[in-house]
Amino acid sequence: MSAPTPALLLAAGLQLGLGFASASAQVPPPAPPIARTIFPRTSAFPPGGSNLTAVSRAHAFLAGGGGLLHWDSLNETVLMLPGWLLTGGVELPASRSWTLVPRAHLYGGRGVKAGNIHWTRLALDGRLSTGSAYLEAGLGMGVFDYSVPVHDAFGKQREQRLAGTPFIQVLVGGRRDPDRSPAFMVEAIAVIGQSVETLMGLELVAGFEF
Numbered sequence: 001m002s003a004p005t006p007a008l009l010l011a012a013g014l015q016l017g018l019g020f021a022s023a024s025a026q027v028p029p030p031a032p033p034i035a036r037t038i039f040p041r042t043s044a045f046p047p048g049g050s051n052l053t054a055v056s057r058a059h060a061f062l063a064g065g066g067g068l069l070h071w072d073s074l075n076e077t078v079l080m081l082p083g084w085l086l087t088g089g090v091e092l093p094a095s096r097s098w099t100l101v102p103r104a105h106l107y108g109g110r111g112v113k114a115g116n117i118h119w120t121r122l123a124l125d126g127r128l129s130t131g132s133a134y135l136e137a138g139l140g141m142g143v144f145d146y147s148v149p150v151h152d153a154f155g156k157q158r159e160q161r162l163a164g165t166p167f168i169q170v171l172v173g174g175r176r177d178p179d180r181s182p183a184f185m186v187e188a189i190a191v192i193g194q195s196v197e198t199l200m201g202l203e204l205v206a207g208f209e210f
Contacts, residue, residue: 054093054094054095054096054097054098054099054127054129055091055093055099055129055177055178055179056093056179057093057179058090058091058092058093059090059091059178059179059209059210060088060089060090060091060209060210061088061089061090061091061178061185061207061208061209061210062086062087062088062207062208063086063087063088063185063187063205063206063207063208064084064085064086064087064205064206064207065084065085065203065204065205065206066082066083066084066085066203066204067082067083067085067107067189067201067202067203067204068080068081068082068083068201068202068203069081069083069107069109069117069119069199069200069201070199070200070201071144071146071197071198071199071200072197072198073146073148073196073197073198078111078113078114081109081111081114081117082109083107083108083109083110083117084107084108084109085105085106085107085108085203085205086105086106087103087104087105087106087187087189087205087207088103088104088207089101089102089103089104090102090103091127091178091209094126097128097129097130098126098127098128098129099126099127099129100124100125100126100127101124101125101126101127101136101138102122102123102124102125103122103123103125104120104121104122104123105119105120105121105123105142105189105191105203106118106119106120106121107119107120107121107201107203114146114147115146115147115158115160116145116147116160117144117145117146117147118144118145119142119143119144119145119165119193119199119201120142120143120145121140121141121142121165121167121169121191121193122140122141122142123138123139123140123167123169124138124139124140125137125138125169125171126138132174132175132176132177133172133173133174134172134173134174134175135170135171135172136170136171136172136173137168137169137170137171138168138169139166139167139168139169140166140167140168140169141164141165141166141167142164142165142166142167142193143162143163143164143165144162144163144164144165144193144195144197144199145160145161145162146160146161146163146197147159147160147161148161163195163196163197164195165193165194165195165197165199166193166194166195167191167192167193167194167199168191168192169189169190169191169192170189170190170191171187171188171189171190172187172188173185173186173187173188174186175209178209178210182208182209182210183208183209184206184207184208185206185207185208185209186204186205186206187203187204187205187206188202188203188204189201189202189203189204189205190202190203191203
């Protein structure tokens with residue numbers, strides 16, 4: 001049997017090198033650590049991770065609480081009358097971070113100087129969400145039911161009156177992801193209304209978004 005020629009040795013070496021190169025190119029990627037496989041990396045709050053912004057479908061909400069109402073009128077000035085508040089509405093997705101929020105508010109209170117008052121408001125707000133927090137602002141129209149002192153033949157009386165009150169409101173709030181389950185929500189609201197009566201309110205409510 002004759003010894004291999006240099007040409008045959010060179011061809012065998014090239015073939016062996018190509019085989020090693022092909023094998024190294026097909027090495028599978030390393031498996032993820034066991035801890036990451038068992039415990040995937042997620043954000044605890046809000047559910048779904050820190051990229052969660054606006055909701056993906058419509059959600060109704062209802063909340064209640066209290067507040068302080070101040071108003072000036074031609075007849076008298078009432079400073080920081082405490083009262084109760086109910087608010088509810090629907091959050092409608094508009095973009096990745098914005099939602100439209102038509103909502104209603106009903107504020108009520110009673111004072112020795114003010115008598116019985118009710119302030120009903122309807123508003124259309126825009127809500128900017130960043131994770132679990134949101135900022136909301138909007139415009140609306142309200143009806144203020146209040147009492148004023150009047151003088152007649154029987155002396156000084158109080159008379160109920162109604163006034164339309166265009167208003168602007170700004171609020172900040174927080175809640176979990178309502179796309180997953182009913183979410184507890186908290187809101188702080190500042191509102192200013194202007195007509196015959198000048199109204200300013202600070203309100204704090206808590207409730208659920210469904």
